[in-house]
Amino acid sequence: VVVFVEQAVADSRLEGQTLLGFKAEDLLILINAALLILLGSLLLIPLLFAVLRWVVSRTKTQFDDDFLATIGKELRWLVVVFMTRFIVLGIGFLNDRVRIFLDDLFFFLGLGIIYVIAIRLVDFATEHYLKFLKSDADRERWGPILTIIRRLGQVLVSLIALSFVASHFGLDIAVPSVVILFLAGIFVL
Secondary structure (H helix, E strand, O other), rough: OHHHHHHHHHOOOOOOOOOOOOEEEHHHHHHHHHHHHHHHHHHHHHHHHHHHHHHHHHOOOOHHHHHHHHHHHHHHHHHHHHHHHHOOOOOOOOOOHHHHHHHHHHHHHHHHHHHHHHHHHHHHHHHHHHHOOHHHHHHHHHHHHHHHHHHHHHHHHHHHHHHHHHHHHOOOOOOHHHHHHHHHHHOOO
């Protein structure tokens, strides 16, 4: 791609020209990256979800169909974030500070989307279980227990996400995470 862009700039006599502070080569690379992201979003994501829906429809349970419908929007955004990260960090003219900033930005975006998916999984699983209880007495008896399980699951997902953030920045949180987990367990109960 870079060779093609350099040849196109040389052929069009734009070498050395700038627009908005970007050299012509860099601007063409940015336009190419934007087109790849747009094309990937319009073609790759629908194809991926068609395959996912086909795979999910082949199972006998309705659980995975419902769950895919629940997290579909977030899963689409996760694919866009990963695809954009791959394309943007492949741009050669970015300096190290910009590259590190973008890497951190994509890390937080991806982790945030995965966090939302995990929280929805916890909520979905407890609601799914509660929905299949036969009697109102069972729902009344299992309701508080499922609420505790849901809260513990949400706390656990939050702690895991916080540990990923701390690990990303090089912090060792082995002892504090045990203390936080213990205090969160007491708080939830």
